[in-house]
Amino acid sequence: MNAPLETLASPWRHEEDIRKSRFLAQAAPVGSAAEALAFVEAVGDATATHNCWAYRIGDAYRFNDDGEPGGTAGRPMLQAIDGQGCDRVVVVVTRWYGGIKLGAGGLARAYGGTAAECLRLAPRVAIVAMGRLFVHCDFADIALFTARIREMDATIEQETFVADGAELTVLAPLDRLDAIAARLVDLSRGRIQPRRID
Incomplete structure (x- = not known):
């Protein structure tokens, strides 16, 4: 039997420095796509290089690479949500570029890893049908x-x-x-x- 899915008990933040770039993950529980997109809009930083995001609400999901090479940010973040057993969650990872290119694999690890660690550390609650x-x-x-x-x-x-x-x-x-x-x-x-x- 699969473990019950969880959502976050409250919004959460986690920050990492990876090869001089700063990555800030911000996650929150959401009940609808509109709520998820409102959170993306609220926490995105216009001064940052990229504000990448992903959300999953049941069978509905979306992600966005916000200018990073295709498949290097949003999709790894969605995989982090699924990998952490979460649902009804949105994650935004904001990057401030530090001058060192990370390459496609490095970007995927940085975005996915920062999102996963944010979700891992966040207080969570089981989703009850x-x-x-x-x-x-x-x-x-x-x-x-x-x-x-x-x-x-x-x-x-x-x-x-x-x-x-x-x-x-x-x-x-x-x-x-x-x-x-x-x-x-x-x-x-x-x-x-x-x-x-x-």
Whole structure:
């Protein structure tokens, strides 16, 4: 079985000097391509020689060599993300040229290695697959159910009051959904029939 993928707990920075060039890797957790590109825009340094980047969000990924020879920066950085078992992550490696050419292999090692070390050192958290339940309950049961739902490591994502009670959208780890649904059926003595929402 594969280890669960991880994302960063918070943004992280790592700096290396490689043959007189300065490389600064900055990484962050992201939930969308727009977030990733906004991070690239925010941390890129206009005074630097290159601001190369890569991100992976599930099956979606992109990378950019920002003027370095093709395949020497962005792709090795994406490989570093994958190699570190990360997902929902963006990495920007900014280079200030120091006067010594590194060659294609040297560039790939410098960009990929700086990105990998940044991700290796960063605090990380496991990505937990989440799912949702739709629950309709009577007014009299709302307080009890909301308390029990929170005790089961779930959250109420949405609560809508209707004529005969409330409609709740419950967010919980996917592997806990069936247990939570069964517990709510038990609590209501079968009056409530939660259903999964895709």
